Amino acid sequence: MYLQTAERRGRSPSEFGGLLVTSAPLIVFLLLPFVALCAAIHPSEWLSAVCSPAAIQALLLSIETTLAATGICLVGGLPIALLLARHSFPGRRLLSTLIDLPISVPPVVAGVCLLLAFGRTGLVGKHLHALGIDIGFTTIAVVLAQIMIASPFLIKTAAAGFEAIDPDIEDYARVSGAGTLRVFWAITLPLAAPSVVAGTLLAWARALSEFGATMMFAGNFPGRTQTLPLAVMSAFETDLDTAIAISTIALILSISALIAARTLAQRWKVTW
Amino acid sequence: MKAILRLLLGFTILATLTLRADAADIRVFAAASLTEAFKAIGTAYERVDPFDHVDYSFGGSPTLRTQIQQGAQVDIFASADRPNMDVLTAAHLAGSPVIFARNTLVVIAPSSSTTVNRISDLAGNGVRVVLAGPKVPAGRYAEEILAKMTPGIASNFNKSVMANVVSREIDVKAVVAKVQLGEADAGIVFATDAIAAGSKVRTIPIPAKYNVTAEYPIAVLSSSTIPVIASKFIAFINSPAGQSILRAHGFLSGQAAQP
Structure with missing residues (x-):
């Protein structure tokens, strides 16, 4: 795809060759660890490790929690994306910067902050505790950690999509008598769909790989809070083959998310 | 000419210092429970031998053990139990361990x-x-x-x-x-x-009849490029000075239970 673009723009082949050579080291470095992971697999042990109760439990928990987290990101994030993309108000730029805060601090720090907010002795958590609600060490804590780390990806990607829509198109619809909600469903959302879907998949992939905040806030218990990344870390202590096998499951899921995002983007003829 | 000489002299001093510092950089993987005591021992050791520098990585013993098995370049491993050390000894990744501390x-x-x-x-x-x-x-x-x-x-x-x-x-x-x-x-x-x-x-x-005595083995690793300096640091940990720091942090002496 990049090659076609270069030809279309009439760039020199020597530039292409030069860039290819200078790009190669980092490309090799980025992909080599994944090749090493796949090379470390012993097929028979891999199958038994992938089918082990610990791996399946972690996979199911990861799917369950990331779907919940991504859904909540979508419902809660789209209004924020629209707000940032469509409206100017005092503090808009500040809000836009603050939204990125959860992904610019180390996830472990995000986990500590979550504990101090929603832990049993935390700012909000102590009042919840008084009502008999404890969030720490529960599956809900896992979902909260994932929402915190993943939602900025969705909000920012979706906002870029909303910003790119020509306001005239929506104005025509409004002049023709469509209500605000109808304009949103029939015009805005379909036009921004590629970005929204891309953002959703990015958020999902990020939620799937969440480790630091989960470890801090939700702890590590099989079937309850031990998601795939935590299962890899726990298996690393006992048995490297199981750690490798669970890592490959995570890798397969991530690659699926990336391919899905690309395919959908190509269908809608957008590149990102 | 004078300037060139001065520059050369500067480089020589810099190179000497760098070499000296490099040669005495001891990398230690230690069980998380040793965090406070080992940091204090490191400070005391660096006071005794100002050219040596001790770098720590603290963590769960099995995590550190797996990292060593996967080729981490480390000089010393201090485990909070025998099994995590024994695996390394059996694989000839570590020299023979000594018990330097105990804990309950x-x-x-x-x-x-x-x-x-x-x-x-x-x-x-x-x-x-x-x-x-x-x-x-x-x-x-x-x-x-x-x-x-x-x-x-x-x-x-x-x-x-x-x-x-x-x-x-x-x-x-x-x-x-x-x-x-x-x-x-x-x-x-x-x-x-x-x-x-x-x-x-x-x-x-926890009453003694239910409690266990955890033994902490320490060993120089086969991958160490400075085994002599590493052994010197382990000797310091087992010396009265090192043992008194461990005791001050609540550890029991390792001497009673030599293997």
Whole structure:
């Protein structure tokens, strides 16, 4: 795809060759660890490790929690994306910067902050505790950690999509008598769909790989809070083959998310 | 000419210093429970030999052990139990270990709560107990202790406590953190961790008949490029000066239980 673009723009082949050579080291470095992971697999042990109760439990928990987290990101994030993309108000730029805060601090720090907010002795958590609600060490804590780390990806990607829509198109619809909600469903959302879907998949992939905040806030218990990344870390202590096998499951899921995002983007003829 | 000479002299001094510093950079992988004591020992050692520098990586013993098996370039490994060291010795990745310290375990509870006051409370309804991972020494010892308490304290005591466990942490310091924050009602950690945690936790002693004595082996690793300097540091840990620092942090002497 990049090659076609270069030809279309009439760039020199020597530039292409030069860039290819200078790009190669980092490309090799980025992909080599994944090749090493796949090379470390012993097929028979891999199958038994992938089918082990610990791996399946972690996979199911990861799917369950990331779907919940991504859904909540979508419902809660789209209004924020629209707000940032469509409206100017005092503090808009500040809000836009603050939204990125959860992904610019180390996830472990995000986990500590979550504990101090929603832990049993935390700012909000102590009042919840008084009502008999404890969030720490529960599956809900896992979902909260994932929402915190993943939602900025969705909000920012979706906002870029909303910003790119020509306001005239929506104005025509409004002049023709469509209500605000109808304009949103029939015009805005379909036009921004590629970005929204891309953002959703990015958020999902990020939620799937969440480790630091989960470890801090939700702890590590099989079937309850031990998601795939935590299962890899726990298996690393006992048995490297199981750690490798669970890592490959995570890798397969991530690659699926990336391919899905690309395919959908190509269908809608957008590149990102 | 003068300027060139001065430059040359500068480079020579710089090169000498760099070489000296490089040669005496001791990299140590140590069990998380050794964090405070080993940092103090490192400072004391650097005072004795100002050219040597000790770099630590603290973590759960099994995590560090796996990293060494995967080729981490380290000079010394100090484990909180024998099994994690024995694997390395058997694979010729580590020289013969010496026991340099011993430790016992205690139950800790947050100072801010009164849920757990005695050991039998661990089995109470809805009590949130946090342990280190099953292969992490503190976690393995905790399971051993709970088994010893059954049926002495209550029938099925270990099963009831294990049912209350909400998390298996990556190392013993993570257990301390969860209890300090009041997230967990209790945890089982080393006596030294409880001392290091200070006033934020209450310590509930485990009677000797149920307790275990954790032995800490230390060894120079085969991958070390400075085995002589590494041995010198281990000798310092076993010297009266090193042992007194360990004792000050609550460890028992390693001498009584040489293998």
